[in-house]
Amino acid sequence: MTDNTERRVVSVIVVNEASVLSRITDLFSGRGYNITSLTVAPIPESKYSRLTIVTSGSVRVIEQITKQLHKLIPVLRVYEHADLVEKEMALVKFPITENISDISAICNAYNGKIVNVGNDVIITMVADEPKRVDHYLQAIKKYNPKEIVRSGAVALER
Amino acid sequence: MQISGAQMVIEALIAEGVDTVFGYPGGAIMNVYDEIYKQDKFQHILTRHEQAAVHAAEGYSKASGKVGVSMITSGPGFTNAVTGLADAYMDSIPLVVISGQVPMSLIGTDAFQEIDAVGISRSCTKHNYLVTDAKDLPRILKEAFYIARTGRPGPVHVDIPKDVTAQVAEFDYDVELDLETYKPHVKGNPRQIKKAMEAIANAKRPLFYLGGGIINSNAAYEVRDLVHTTGIPAVETFMARGTLSYDDDLLIGMLGMHGSYAANMAMSETDLVIALGARFDDRVTGKLSEFAKNAAVIHVDIDPASISKLVNANYPIVGDVKNVVNEMLKLTSMVNSDNYEQWRETIENFAELHPLTFHEDTENIKPQWVVKRVGELLGDDANISTDVGQHQMWAAQFYPFTRPRQFVSSGGLGTMGFGFPAAMGVKAAVPEKTSINFTGDGSILMNCQELMTAVEKKLPVINIILNNNFLGMVRQWQTLFYDKRHSETDLSVQPDFVKLAEAFGGIGYRVTTKEEFDAALKEAVKKNIVAFIDVKVERFENVMPMVPSGGSLFNMMLLEKKESK
Ligand SMILES: Cc1ncc(C[n+]2csc(CCOP(=O)(O)OP(=O)(O)O)c2C)c(N)n1
Numbered sequence: 139m140t141d142n143t144e145r146r147v148v149s150v151i152v153v154n155e156a157s158v159l160s161r162i163t164d165l166f167s168g169r170g171y172n173i174t175s176l177t178v179a180p181i182p183e184s185k186y187s188r189l190t191i192v193t194s195g196s197v198r199v200i201e202q203i204t205k206q207l208h209k210l211i212p213v214l215r216v217y218e219h220a221d222l223v224e225k226e227m228a229l230v231k232f233p234i235t236e237n238i239s240d241i242s243a244i245c246n247a248y249n250g251k252i253v254n255v256g257n258d259v260i261i262t263m264v265a266d267e268p269k270r271v272d273h274y275l276q277a278i279k280k281y282n283p284k285e286i287v288r289s290g291a292v293a294l295e296r
Numbered sequence: 297m298q299i300s301g302a303q304m305v306i307e308a309l310i311a312e313g314v315d316t317v318f319g320y321p322g323g324a325i326m327n328v329y330d331e332i333y334k335q336d337k338f339q340h341i342l343t344r345h346e347q348a349a350v351h352a353a354e355g356y357s358k359a360s361g362k363v364g365v366s367m368i369t370s371g372p373g374f375t376n377a378v379t380g381l382a383d384a385y386m387d388s389i390p391l392v393v394i395s396g397q398v399p400m401s402l403i404g405t406d407a408f409q410e411i412d413a414v415g416i417s418r419s420c421t422k423h424n425y426l427v428t429d430a431k432d433l434p435r436i437l438k439e440a441f442y443i444a445r446t447g448r449p450g451p452v453h454v455d456i457p458k459d460v461t462a463q464v465a466e467f468d469y470d471v472e473l474d475l476e477t478y479k480p481h482v483k484g485n486p487r488q489i490k491k492a493m494e495a496i497a498n499a500k501r502p503l504f505y506l507g508g509g510i511i512n513s514n515a516a517y518e519v520r521d522l523v524h525t526t527g528i529p530a531v532e533t534f535m536a537r538g539t540l541s542y543d544d545d546l547l548i549g550m551l552g553m554h555g556s557y558a559a560n561m562a563m564s565e566t567d568l569v570i571a572l573g574a575r576f577d578d579r580v581t582g583k584l585s586e587f588a589k590n591a592a593v594i595h596v597d598i599d600p601a602s603i604s605k606l607v608n609a610n611y612p613i614v615g616d617v618k619n620v621v622n623e624m625l626k627l628t629s630m631v632n633s634d635n636y637e638q639w640r641e642t643i644e645n646f647a648e649l650h651p652l653t654f655h656e657d658t659e660n661i662k663p664q665w666v667v668k669r670v671g672e673l674l675g676d677d678a679n680i681s682t683d684v685g686q687h688q689m690w691a692a693q694f695y696p697f698t699r700p701r702q703f704v705s706s707g708g709l710g711t712m713g714f715g716f717p718a719a720m721g722v723k724a725a726v727p728e729k730t731s732i733n734f735t736g737d738g739s740i741l742m743n744c745q746e747l748m749t750a751v752e753k754k755l756p757v758i759n760i761i762l763n764n765n766f767l768g769m770v771r772q773w774q775t776l777f778y779d780k781r782h783s784e785t786d787l788s789v790q791p792d793f794v795k796l797a798e799a800f801g802g803i804g805y806r807v808t809t810k811e812e813f814d815a816a817l818k819e820a821v822k823k824n825i826v827a828f829i830d831v832k833v834e835r836f837e838n839v840m841p842m843v844p845s846g847g848s849l850f851n852m853m854l855l856e857k858k859e860s861k
Contacts, residue, residue: 153477156426161418168419198604205601211423211443214477 145174146200147219147293150189153212154180161210162189171195171203175226175290186214190292192268217295224293227265230278231285234258241281248274259284297468301430302327302461305394308437310337311469314365316356316724317341318349322369324396324409327461329367341724341753344745346373348717350380351743354389355721358704359679361514363444364391364721370398371409374455375416379711381451382420386708387535388512390449392440393421399459400428413455422450430463435471442473447480448599449512480598484615484623492570492594492611493627499568499592501639502528505551508535508707509573509597515618516700519572520544522621527633528570529643531559533580535707536573538697548643549652552580553843554689557650560841560849562643563588571595573617576606577708586848596620650841650854652693660834661810663687663762667694669810670732670760673817678730679722681705681757683715683739686768689839691734713742719757720750730758730821737763737787740828747800750826758820758827761793764835772838776853797828807831 152158159178166173174192181188193203200218207216232241238252238260245251248271250264264274268291275286299307305328309317318341321329332340343349346368353364364384368377374395384391397403398410414426423443425436433456440452496502510519516539523530523546531551532539540547549556551563560582563569569591574580581587584606595602595609596617603612613620654664667690670678680695681704682688688705697703704722706714715733723731740761750757764771767785774782794804803825805816813831820827841852 156428157414157418160415164418202601202605205605209599209601211475211478 143194143196144200145192145194147222147224147291148191148193148200148204148207149217149219149293150191150207150213151181151186151215152189153214154185154187155212158187158212161212162207165206165210166193169202169206171199177290177292190290192291219293219295221296222293223296224267224291225265226268226271226291227263227289228271228275229253229287230262230275230283231259232262232278232281232283234260236281241278244274244277250274297466298464299467300327300461301427301433301456301463301465302331304430304433304467305437305456305461306331306335307467308434308469309365310335312363312441314338314363317365317367318343318352318356318721319367320346320349320369320373322373322396322409324370324398324458325367325373325394325461326396327458328394328396328456341720341749343717343749345743346376347379347713348743348746348749350377350384350391350393351711351714351717352721352724353391353393354380354384354387354714355681355704355718356725357389357391357721358718359701359722360725361701362725363441364389365394366391367394369396369409370413371411374411374413378416378420379709381417381453383706383709383711383714384451385420385422387508387706388449389451390444391451392437392444393451393453395453395455396461397426397455397457400457401459403457414453417453420451421453422448424453425455427454427456427460430460430465433460433465434467434469435473438469438471439473439475442475443478447478481600481614482598482616482619484596484613484620486623488611488613489620489623490627492613493624493630495568495592495594495611496526496528496570497630497632500635501566501642502568502570502636503562503566504528504530505563505569505571505574506530506532506536506539507572507574508533509575509617510536510539511700513573513598513616513618514700515573515621518618518621518625522625522628525625525628525633526631527636527640529562529636529640531555531562533574533577534692534705537692537703538700541698542696548647550692551849552577553582553845554693554839554841556647556652556693557841557852557854558643558646560843560852561646564848564850565642566591569593571597572621573597575602581606582843582847582849586850653855654840655855657834661808661813661831663764663833663837664690664694665810666760666762666813666831666833667691667734669813670817671696673814674730674732674821676702678732679704679726681715681719681722681731681733683733683735684710684712684769685736685739686764686772686837686839687734687736687762689769690762712739715739716743716746716757716759719759720746720753720755723755723757731756733757733759735759735761736768737761737765737790738767740793741791744796747797747802747826751801756824756826758817758829761828761830762833763790763793763830764833764837765790766835769839775836775838777844793828793830797826800826802826802828804828805830
């Protein structure tokens with residue numbers, strides 16, 4: 139098959155119950171689908187959780203992923219997003235000796251700021267589209283980041 | 297009513313109308329077995345291996361249309377049962393499999409006979425549960441039966457820790473099920489159905505592609521009506537054998553890897569595939585890009601994930617086949633059966649060109665002859681199970697099936713060892729029919745300990761061993777595609793199958809002539825005890841015709857013309 143592989147964001151609403159997360163990840167690994175990132179949290183004041191899964195595959199594969207997810211008994215709804223707002227977060231630790239005002243300015247440009255200042259390090263946070271988080275991480279390379287942690291994506295249909 | 301978890305299991309089974317449970321006890325499930333001892337509402341059949349308990353439940357379910365039930369203990373009991381779960385999952389067989397688990401306080405400690413059973417069964421069940429509180433048991437058991445038999449049917453596994461079976465709680469089985477996340481789509485979309493009927497009316501060479509989903513949804517008789525009123529020819533998958541009777545003029549035969557030439561050519565030449573409860577398995581389609589290349593596709597299936605998974609459906613219809621076919625039947629006035637006269641003739645010509653047949657042999661018994669002969673002698677009076685291998689294909693090709701649920705075999709997983717226990721389950725479900733298992737000298741050894749169950753519980757299965765001293769199907773591939781290097785498939789060293797049967801209290805026959813075969817079969821039927829009929833057949837016979845794996849359906853290896861000696 140010569141179908142093009144595409145990045146896709148899928149949201150899944152599931153009943154909060156034991157092992158529901160492994161049902162989902164087993165489905166991906168058992169069928170050879172790919173998970174780029176996965177974010178889970180309970181939906182406030184309900185018995186459901188929302189998962190945001192970033193995956194990739196051909197149109198046919200993505201269609202199978204959504205159908206197979208939907209077949210799982212605890213799955214209430216599956217959204218394959220077309221038009222969405224998508225955000226990701228990154229926390230980065232820099233030595234305090236770096237140029238803090240430069241770093242702060244860059245963070246600002248990417249919806250972020252300095253969130254912690256310690257004796258030896260500062261920690262910044264940005265929250266932006268995944269592509270822009272990539273760019274941010276590229277831009278701050280020269281300030282010798284000591285540690286980077288990046289979250290999975292969360293998304294909502296526009 | 298306050299009762300123990302173990303009693304709840306019994307009450308739930310009774311409430312579900314279960315009459316037969318296949319199982320094997322052990323420490324973690326003993327509380328439940330203690331309650332089984334005290335009741336007389338259903339029979340328990342003790343198999344001699346947990347795998348067989350699940351296969352027997354599958355056979356029981358396939359023959360009866362009811363949910364099959366088996367009961368096993370934790371650890372090795374459960375792991376032995378996994379092949380059965382996987383088999384039932386692949387063939388969409390509704391089962392509820394209940395396993396014992398170590399007490400809650402020991403879960404996660406690598407306790408004696410502890411295994412993460414729900415972790416293992418997750419990928420080979422439709423759904424599974426670990427019960428952590430007896431008060432959840434009535435709901436869970438009710439859900440388990442409901443999920444197993446509705447939608448696309450399948451096995452559901454319920455794992456119950458020992459302390460939960462001892463725990464006392466309120467039992468009320470009249471609970472309303474609240475499964476808001478599980479709502480199978482059973483009614484087909486009326487607009488799509490109408491469009492599909494229009495497509496049928498406009499097609500020149502339409503073809504029914506009948507799959508196992510028809511049998512699962514008890515739709516075979518409705519499908520017969522639809523085929524006959526439209527006059528459209530039909531091919532059956534292996535899993536759909538018996539949907540149409542073997543002598544139906546519109547049945548072209550089985551399609552796929554070992555399908556008939558006519559069936560595969562019809563599929564290659566059709567302009568409209570009408571797939572009912574079929575899932576376009578690779579053993580059926582051969583090379584996908586060449587499959588029914590010039591055809592539009594109507595695909596009716598209860599499982600949305602099956603539709604357009606492999607072949608794009610122009611008219612997708614999600615729904616229960618029985619419902620959808622009933623709706624289609626209301627619209628058959630749109631279709632004129634005369635329009636397909638020429639197409640039916642074309643197909644007849646295919647069938648005449650290369651009929652499904654085999655060469656008789658004067659010295660050896662041909663395995664195909666055995667199958668045909670059983671058909672002549674028992675026909676509709678027998679239910680047929682098989683193991684896996686060449687004998688399985690010959691049974692599917694040559695037995696004269698007259699009705700749905702007459703044929704029970706492991707299709708999706710292809711599990712050697714399935715046949716004998718499944719045939720016991722069939723016998724338990726339909727005692728008035730003779731239960732025949734066609735098996736191979738390889739397969740039968742995979743669950744031959746069930747001789748003991750069959751003797752004890754009076755389940756007189758007749759196992760017909762088509763004995764070629766080979767793992768025949770693998771040998772066939774080695775002959776054809778590995779330059780005759782018969783690596784590890786020679787079964788020249790064999791047990792004495794007659795003595796083996798006798799050792800368990802059954803009856804055994806060794807057969808080397810056709811007359812001996814007739815006599816053995818007749819006697820076995822009359823004696824009505826479990827039998828092995830060990831038939832020495834031609835060793836190097838191949839299943840023909842054949843589409844080599846990954847080849848196109850219209851490129852079949854055909855039976856060679858008989859050499860004149
Ligand atoms: C449990 C299991 N192991 C291995 C196989 C692979 N396999 C498929 S057919 C076959 C040979 C079966 O031999 P036999 O039962 O003698 O039947 P025959 O083909 O000779 O009729 C084997 C080994 C299988 N299907 N199932």
